Amino acid sequence: MQRIFVGDVQGCADEFEEVLDRARSTFGSDFEIWSVGDLVNRGPDSLRILRAMRDLVESGRGRIVLGNHELALLHVAAGLRELSPRDTMSDILEAPDSRDWIDWLRAQPLAVIGTLAESGAQSEAADDRSRFAMVHAAVHPDWELSEIERRARTAEARLSDPDSRAFRQFLAAKEDPDRDVVARLTRCRSVSASGAWSVDPPDEDSSSFEAWHELWSRRRHRYGVVYGHWARQGLHVAPGLRGLDTGCVHHGRGRDGYLTAWLPDPESRDPFAIPDESFWHIRARRAYYAERLSTV
Numbered sequence: 481m482q483r484i485f486v487g488d489v490q491g492c493a494d495e496f497e498e499v500l501d502r503a504r505s506t507f508g509s510d511f512e513i514w515s516v517g518d519l520v521n522r523g524p525d526s527l528r529i530l531r532a533m534r535d536l537v538e539s540g541r542g543r544i545v546l547g548n549h550e551l552a553l554l555h556v557a558a559g560l561r562e563l564s565p566r567d568t569m570s571d572i573l574e575a576p577d578s579r580d581w582i583d584w585l586r587a588q589p590l591a592v593i594g595t596l597a598e599s600g601a602q603s604e605a606a607d608d609r610s611r612f613a614m615v616h617a618a619v620h621p622d623w624e625l626s627e628i629e630r631r632a633r634t635a636e637a638r639l640s641d642p643d644s645r646a647f648r649q650f651l652a653a654k655e656d657p658d659r660d661v662v663a664r665l666t667r668c669r670s671v672s673a674s675g676a677w678s679v680d681p682p683d684e685d686s687s688s689f690e691a692w693h694e695l696w697s698r699r700r701h702r703y704g705v706v707y708g709h710w711a712r713q714g715l716h717v718a719p720g721l722r723g724l725d726t727g728c729v730h731h732g733r734g735r736d737g738y739l740t741a742w743l744p745d746p747e748s749r750d751p752f753a754i755p756d757e758s759f760w761h762i763r764a765r766r767a768y769y770a771e772r773l774s775t776v
Contacts, residue, residue: 481541482511483596484760485614485742487724488708489515490549490769491523491568495728495739495762496532502760512536514592516708516724517547517616517666520569523729523768527571530581543592546639547616547709548666550585551651554639557582558648566769586640586647590665591615591632593625596704596744596751609704609720609750617709618668620675621695625703635661668692669710681712693721704752706742715740715759720752732767739764 484503489496503511513536520526536542553569555561557578563570572581597610613619613628623631635658638650653659670682670689682689693716696705701720708725710716716723724740731737741760744751 482507482743482746483514484511485514485516485706485722485724485744487516487726487740488518488547488711488728489523489529489739490518490521490729491526491529492728492739492764492768493523493525493528493532494765496529498762499739499741499760500532509541511541513542514614514706515542515544516614516706517545518549518708518725519544519547520553520572521549522566522568524568525571526569527575527581530572530585534584543614544588545592545614545616546585546588546590546666550588551662551666554582554585555651558644558651560648560652589632590636590639590662591619591628593629596746597749609702609752610748611702612704612706612752614706616666617707618664618671618677618692619696619705620664620677621671621692621699622675624701631658631661632665634658635665667709671695681710693718693723697721711737717754717756719754722752722756726761728762728764729769731764731769733769737764738762 486499515533519529519533533542533544537544553572556563556573572578575581592614594612595610596612611625613625619628638658641647650659664677667679668677669680669692670678671692672688678689682691704720706722710723711725711727711730713723715726722742724742726740727737728739729737739762743758745758
């Protein structure tokens with residue numbers, strides 16, 4: 481199976497279908513789609529994207545992690561925030577099976593841990609760089625894979641709590657370590673040496689915060705991270721790191737937007753090595769978000 485990691489889709493269903501069509505023509509049925517989250521919102525077809533991705537997940541040919549826009553959808557569904565004029569999630573919330581979609585999303589992971597190498601290649605180097613975590617935004621720079629998995633599984637259990645009141649209380653919590661894990665994994669862009677994190681990119685005039693992956697890289701971890709979330713940063717290709725948000729939904733806001741897919745070589749002992757040209761870049765069909773902003 482060829483794994484195809486896809487950056488932030490955000491309702492851009494036509495571009496996502498183009499990735500699927502290209503995958504089918506290239507690999508037949510021998511591929512899997514792994515989404516770094518933010519399947520929904522800002523673009524026009526959130527429900528269409530969820531349907532396509534859920535079919536892949538439930539057939540064993542897809543994985544997703546929750547992004548900040550999926551969390552926003554859960555907040556709206558729980559009555560913790562209102563839809564804004566910029567949101568495009570009404571198709572999900574107004575669907576006859578809306579509750580089923582919310583429950584399905586609540587059951588999805590915040591982090592997926594795995595290996596990219598085939599078993600033969602992996603066995604040649606027990607600590608090779610084919611091990612990875614897929615998250616939406618970031619990991620704590622000090623966490624090893626076991627810590628990412630432990631913390632994510634604990635937070636996921638609370639997100640999927642069958643008690644709707646407990647779930648709502650968890651989403652609304654301010655001073656809860658598990659809630660902080662959810663936020664870090666889905667929203668973080670910068671960190672300080674003390675471990676604090678921020679949703680904002682690092683300020684060039686500040687020495688206290690830096691991009692989370694810069695500090696992570698200095699820790700010399702023996703695993704890679706596949707992530708999205710940071711459209712302004714664009715495609716990020718560095719040893720051990722693949723940042724795939726290339727702003728498809730932001731096309732026309734001063735630059736071209738693309739939906740980017742990464743196709744790591746399953747026979748490589750270090751799929752995260754650079755240089756790396758194993759990408760598909762699907763140019764946005766039109767200025768989705770810019771069009772919407774002009775009407776707000």
